[in-house]
Amino acid sequence: MSQISAKDVKDLRDKTGVGMMDCKKALEETGGDMQKAIEYLRKKGAALAAKRAGREASEGMIAIRISDDNTSGVIIELNCETDFVARGDDFTGFAAAIADLALENGIASAEAMMSLKLGEAYGNESVEDSIKTMTGRLGEKIDLKRLSLLQTSTGIIASYIHPGSQLGAIVELATDKPAESAELARDIAMQVAASSPIVVDRSVVPAENIEKEKEIFRQQALSQGKPEQFVEKIVTGRLEKYYQEVVLLEQPFIKDSNSRVQGVLEEFARKNGAAVSVTRFVRYQLGA
Structure with missing residues (x-):
């Protein structure tokens, strides 16, 4: 030899x-x-x-990429087995490369990423093969758990990643004044990350969620000995509080708890002579 x-x-x-x-x-x-x-x-x-396919990969990071013109954004969750690997340059660089590739190609799901080829730094392998190679390099299961894409032709995409890269959000803001709305859009992304709403407005809260909460509130009221004739009013009041927790537009604004997000949007529109509304958002929290 x-x-x-x-x-x-x-x-x-x-x-x-x-x-x-x-x-x-x-x-x-x-x-x-x-x-x-x-x-x-x-x-x-x-x-x-x-x-290692059967191993649990619950550590990792959230990575976000936004296009230069702020009309497209990608958010991914890449998982590994330990926090030590998650903080390493190899892993964070790999997550960045996947997010860049997804944004460049307008990819909207983790499954659709698998056949795309990464660059020379990763041997021009497909994402699927690169994940296997990275598993061999790092000695841990690597998993692209999820990926979402937001694109807009009527506004801007903005993002926020919490320090530590374990929590992040991207939002689509419809506006006729995108440049002036950039800071507001980032504030809304921060709001989504911090306050974990499930929908933009109450009209789209899933009916099953509402019925489930109503039943919980009803049973709570009855178990507390509240008179039957008052139970429905109590349920209605508690449901309003539920909306304020899970509906983005009804949440207290993180920068001013005396204001609601809807009020902040309306005040911005009035001051800037702008049309502005939140169209949609995606929020990822590591492991959630």
């Missing part, structure tokens, strides 16, 4: 990002052939990915 030089080992590590000892073993197993060694490591990564 030919002697494996330190330079060859370093070159293979530079090409693959895999640890030095694994690179040395790959070259030894393939007689020093660089291309065969790369293929060896890819197969090893695929085998490790299959072996």
